Amino acid sequence: MEQLAAHPNRVLLQSYFPMASFIASIIGPKCEVVVHDISDPEHSIIFIENGHISGRKVGDGSTDLVLKLLKGGAYREQQFITNYKARGSHGQAFRSSTYFIKNDGEELVGLMCLNIDISHLDVAAEWIQHVLLGGSLSAPAELNAPEENPAAEYLQGNVDDLLHDMITSVLGKVSVPPERLSSKEKMDIVKELNELGVFLMKGGVSQVAKALSISEPTVYRYLQKLK
Known part of the structure; x- marks a missing residue:
């Protein structure tokens, strides 16, 4: 691991490394624990x-939720958010939580995120419930039902x-090709993407x-014009 610069915020973030390892050791290999430095969203x-x-x-970029948190400022009113859904790049399901790391001035400098892979647990829970209630051992219909509560974060x-995923998600809400959108409609899309934190990234x-x-x-x- 590269030695971090002796900047106060970096020293503070580094102090969370042992805690991250501690949590991962307790919960086990299906728990990912990440420390983010928000001063460099791309890394x-x-x-x-x-x-x-x-x-x-290490060196990978922020998630869509991290960018949204930075733009929205929810960290000012709370110290953490817990038990929200996230999805992985290979379709995994996660139950995630984020702790806001602030300096002495109550400024957000980083995040510690826990992502527990529950892909198999969800299926197991459905099957156990099905067996206990009786009936055949075929998979319950609910396993193939559409997701009612979409993931709040994409772990990419x-x-x-x-960026491609975030932009595609927003454009998916409109029913016409981008080239046929009016200037007003395109500006509205830019506004929504800005609120999601897309332009915090250099390639946005x-x-x-x-x-x-x-x-x-x-x-x-x-x-x-949005300012």
Whole structure:
């Protein structure tokens, strides 16, 4: 592991590394624990235990939820958020929690995130309930039912893939091709993507411009009008 610079915020974040290892050891190999440095969204992961679960590593970027938290400021009113759903790049289901790491000035400097892989637990729980209630051993219909509560976070370390996923998700809400959208509609999309934190990433502007079939200066002009 590379030696972190002796900046107060980095020293504070480094102090959470033993706690992250401690938590991962208690819960076991299906629990990923990550420490993020929010000063560098594109390479925010500075420590990770059991990264094989999501396929992420030190030096990978923030998630969509991290970006949304940075833009929304929920950390100002609370110290942590717990037990929300997340999904992995290979379709895994996670139960996740995030602790907001703040400095002495109550400024957010990092996050410690726990992601517990519950993919098999969900299926096992359904089967156990089904067997206890009686009936055949075929899989319950609920296992094939649509997800009613979509994941709140996408555990993806690759910045380009994350941006593509976020942009595609927003564009999926409109029923016409991007090139047929009006300027007002495109600006509304830029506004929503901005609120999600897409433009905190260096590649955000270029990817959004390409997706909306507009120029990068146009994206910057839309962003300026939103201020």
